[in-house]
Amino acid sequence: MAATVCNVDELLAQAERNEAEKLRTITVDKELDVDFDLGHLLASDKNRVDRSDLAEQKEEFLRSLARDNTQLLINELWKLPSERVQEVVVVKLPEQTTSLPREKPIPKPKPLTKWEQFAKVKGIQKKKKTNLAWDETAKEWRRRWGYKRVKDDTKEWLIEVPGNADPNEDQFSKRVTAKKERVAKNELNRLRNIARAQKIKVPGVGLVPVAKQSKEELARAVGVARTSTASAGRFQEGLPKEKPLKATGKKRKFQPLIGDISSEKTKQLDLLKLMDSKRPKMNMVKAVNKQMREDDREAAAAKGAKRAGKKGRRDRGPPSAARGKGKKGGKPTGGKPQRGKASGGAKKSKTGKR
Template structure:
């Protein structure tokens, strides 16, 4: 029984030590106090670190312990802040951050002014804030200025007075709807123009054709599109004088129908299988014979040329016998008679003086 109780006491003590190691104290001692920026949840540790602690096998344990202690100090400072309870949760009020942090991306550029904003700035027009609700005399209540169930909504009128200058047979209701659609389209066009101006994109002018000068290729492409926009896709359209087809406007690829005569497809598949199954490639006899004949003709021509070269060399050697040496042959040099004096002029062209 004594041995069992001793083992039990040791196990209990070990468990307490392990629990104490897991639940370490919230008190952390540092030589130098940390600087905190609670607005950014940031802590600066100015305590020096030994080089030997950052090397070796225990470097990871040291860094983990250092991070734990600094985090504990940061949490202790957070608990000193004023708190409040929101939906059964304790929330701390963080102060304003003091450390300027760099942005990940550059700050957004200011939006360029629209055409109306430029005009208002030039004329000194200031924007006045209007209330959202106005009094409606018909309904005798306050209603919205714009949108659904707005005040003075003329679309709900069942009777419209025809102006004196208007056509009495004209539908005033349809005219009002058309005018509203035109206003909406005009506002959308102005919005797109403002976006294009901000992106520095050329905006075409009013009318059917753009003001910007078009290139030759663009004009040809426009002519091709106009030609093929007919019901017959340009089949019966006459060609203009000196008209050139645009690039890529040639014949289209033609594909065989999916449903049709299966005999043609069967023959193609069998021919493909024969080519794959054959061990030797298909031999074109005519092509092979023509190639052999060309090689033989080439060899005969080379033999004749070499034979002619040898014959020409032999004739040249025969003609040069006695004519190329010094003092020999008919041309070049001088011939000495039996008396020993040279006859004729030397190669220099001057007469030789007789010896004394």
């Protein structure tokens, strides 16, 4: 059996290389120091990137760069004071130095409900209760609320009838109805709290609480009540002499997803033609009607101006010679003789004497 010859120098050199490889995994050399923001766990590398290495071996280069920067960040975290909590090493991060923009605004504090406002005024503090309670009937620990809760009265087979209640009334159905009313009341209070927080007017049940309801409001409330069923009022019985409700609102119409491809192609081509055309599309009928109205308006204005001119000439009257006025001191040249004057121009007296 041949003996294996081992060179001690080679073994030592291999051990040194292994040790150097281990040390290389935690030590990273950079030309420029990397900036750290440990509050954000952020490392900013400002060193120059070799474009040739990035172009030739892109994946390896990016993976190596990310690994080195992550190692530097972890080294900085190990420099922080640490403590052990439940077999886990925990460090407290310092304050953040980099201001990062928020995607959304800072959430507003949740508004107080009506009960929380009352409890704050009265100084009532909420006491934390355990989820389990002892049930004397079942002799075991049960939940306080929900399924299989303590003192569950829904499982009772016998209910005592109160002295002031109707002996023929079903107490089981009465209890179920009371529970439904409590649930509805809680839901209404929850919606009112939301509306109060949003500063929205809280209407009454079905109608807005005003002094007098209009006919339209009453009809709208009746329509809402009739259609608030699982079948949208299709099987709801009507009252005697009740008029059918009018359909309010618009019914949305959608094109079928699978249909005639030629019509869809025509619509798209028409849309492209309209978008591609430089000159706007003209409605010939509308343009002709507009021109005809303009022509009629101009003709009416010209006719009115002509009538106004004729009327002005009639109001001015005939010339002065036609009105019987002659030359000064002479006889009138025409027209009727003036009243109260003789032919010779002398005035007559009341008795007819000159």
